Amino acid sequence: xxxxxxxxxxxxxxxxxxxxxxxxxxxxxxxxxxxxxxxxxxxxxxxxxxxxxxxxxxxxxxxxxxxxxxxxxxxxxxxxxxxxxxxxxxxxxxxxxxxxxxxxxxxxxxxxxxxxxxxxxxxxxxxxxxxxxxxxxxxxxxxxxxxxxxxxxxxxxxxxxxxxxxxxxxxxxxxxxxxxxxxxxxxxxxxxxxxxxxxxxxxxxxxxxxxxxxxxxxxxxxxxxxxxxxxxxxxxxxxxxxxxxxxxxxxxxxxxxxxxxxxxxxxxxxxxxxxxxxxxxxxxxxxxxxxxxxxxxxxxxxxxxxxxxxxxxxxxxxxxxxxxxxxxxxxxxxxxxxxxxx
DNA sequence: TTCCAGCTCT
DNA sequence: AGAGCTGGAA
Numbered sequence: 098x099x100x101x102x103x104x105x106x107x108x109x110x111x112x113x114x115x116x117x118x119x120x121x122x123x124x125x126x127x128x129x130x131x132x133x134x135x136x137x138x139x140x141x142x143x144x145x146x147x148x149x150x151x152x153x154x155x156x157x158x159x160x161x162x163x164x165x166x167x168x169x170x171x172x173x174x175x176x177x178x179x180x181x182x183x184x185x186x187x188x189x190x191x192x193x194x195x196x197x198x199x200x201x202x203x204x205x206x207x208x209x210x211x212x213x214x215x216x217x218x219x220x221x222x223x224x225x226x227x228x229x230x231x232x233x234x235x236x237x238x239x240x241x242x243x244x245x246x247x248x249x250x251x252x253x254x255x256x257x258x259x260x261x262x263x264x265x266x267x268x269x270x271x272x273x274x275x276x277x278x279x280x281x282x283x284x285x286x287x288x289x290x291x292x293x294x295x296x297x298x299x300x301x302x303x304x305x306x307x308x309x310x311x312x313x314x315x316x317x318x319x320x321x322x323x324x325x326x327x328x329x330x331x332x333x334x335x336x337x338x339x340x341x342x343x344x345x346x347x348x349x350x351x352x353x354x355x356x357x358x359x360x361x362x363x364x365x366x367x368x369x370x371x372x373x374x375x376x377x378x379x380x381x382x383x384x385x386x387x388x389x390x391x392x393x394x395x396x397x398x399x400x401x402x403x404x405x406x407x408x409x410x411x412x413x414x415x416x417x418x419x420x421x422x423x424x425x426x427x428x429x430x431x432x433x434x435x436x437x438x439x
Numbered sequence: 440t441t442c443c444a445g446c447t448c449t
Numbered sequence: 450a451g452a453g454c455t456g457g458a459a
Contacts, residue, residue: 128445167454204447225445
């Protein structure tokens, strides 16, 4: 808090005890940088100085004020909550964490922020800044942002939270994360907590906070070529990097978009050094295969060949030996489908 | 051009 | 778990 007194930015919502203005600033600052949110706060305050004014405003005016800030459901929730506070709470915001939490657009973070800053309730805030600072300070490797981490960090902070100065403490915590203990690189050289910071002592500042593995599953198309000649089949083996290290599967092509039968036929004839006349397309089977980071649209194209295919990196095997190879589950899925279908 | 940061709701 | 937006950094 000493650091805060010396370093905090003079922001307009810090000069008020008005729960309405504190709420307004917190909603605007959700997912928004201070520099970007500041002019919006000033325009809202100027046009709608009280919660009643905001409640009375036409939705179009509220949306117009919000234009350009993004996450527009915040504006709808803002207006809806203003109407409820003005109409059902006599213009007064609930003065507890639990009460605030019931309002639209107010989640655990915002409820804690308003309750502590406006009403000095001793409830810890846990936002992105706090996750960053505290996970570094204590070298907590639990993935941040989950409900579990929320509870864990709250419990930890409860031990540090001064009961009489909860609002000040919380604001100091967040401001510290925003200005000093920044994503990268943090300013460790001038940090007053450097000698106590566990991550700093470990030399692992950049290992914290631990992010839960992001689930950007990319969609890809895998075309497996099931090449048969009598009781012979051809497989290829993955190398020891990337997906399915060292496992075996039918030779395949990977594409960004789907392919039609003609595309595949052409590709197969070229890459296996066969002519179209030597290939009989016997059918295909589709399935979706999900991995942690991939949504594989799998297509199994079945061909009977009149000549032995020639291609670098493919191996001829006997059909009966197929299951003695180490195979990805996607291959197992296909084999089961074939057996069940025959 | 791509990646990342940032809370709540569903 | 995923959607919802924008601006700034890599």
